[in-house]
Amino acid sequence: MLLGFRTRPPDEGWLEELFRQHADAVLTFLRHRTDHETAQDVLAETFTIAWRRKTDVPADPRGWLYGVARRVLANHRRSQGRTEAVVERMLTENRFEPGDSGIEDAIERHDTLRALAGLSEPDREVLLLTGWYDLTAAQAAQALGCSQAAYAVRLHRARKRLRAALNPITPGGSLAGRPAWETNS
Template sequence: MSSGIEHEDRFRRVYAGNFQPLLAYALRRTEQPEDAADVVAETFLVAWRRSYEMPADAEVRLWLYGVARRVLANHHRTGLRRERLGERLRHRLRDVVAADPGREVPERLAIQAALARLGELDREVLTLTIWEGLEPREVAAVLRVNPAAVRTRLLRARARLRDLIGDDLAPSGHVLDVLKAPAAKEGR
């Protein structure tokens, strides 16, 4: 059995020798360079976690391509789910805007309370994305963090918010619908 230092040294060699080819592989299979970077990062994370399965150096690149291929498949499935969710949310938003705004008050209060229970960075990532309409790379620039960290935090924050509130606040409402619905302006 090799020592921890030998293990780390081997991983560093594998990373250094395969980063560029894997990035090129991912760039040719994704629409955005940021997505390719995420795929490569996830591939090496899997490689680190499963390093005991990593074959000999002569075969390691092929093994990494296999890991990257599965990561890409997950990435594409997630993209399709995101697109379908976006379409459903757009339809629901139209319903919410046309509905009675008084119905939203209890839902807004529930969301505000749930948002207060999120960590500061998670709350900021979520609100910058939903209220301000920023893309993850833009949120990353505002917060001066890595775009991959924003994407991860956004997924976790949405899941946590759904856990705190539930997916449906009312028969026709949705957590994210209420978050995006414009607040009624007070006029006298």
């Protein structure tokens, strides 16, 4: 006789563990793209889909979850008539004021974000999946819904365009567009 235990279908433990292990990462991904309330709604739908399609969820679910979250958010945005502007959000939310890491690092981060903001959305996406969320090639390919070979090609092209975008603002380049606290110093 089990007293004090809530009777649950056996798979709920699986869902709770999936949530415990990955909800923070999925929420981080979503918060870079939308407000907190929408991010929570999309996250809840993402894990509900994971439950409904649990036989499709791979043993390493990270890329799969990012892929579902991307699609759910895209549908949400289409219904709202808005577009994703991940890097623009970072630039306007003043997250990169000079702090403990020093002004040079802050300038470099700002320049990198400006370069990322100038890229196409597909280029930016492939770079961020690797550079911000540390996805492996297999995970990133799964998140994007493409083969690893296609992902590798996309990443190669995106890196090339990023280097070109960074070039005018690397040392010795133009200072235009840098934050006011730098040009005033």
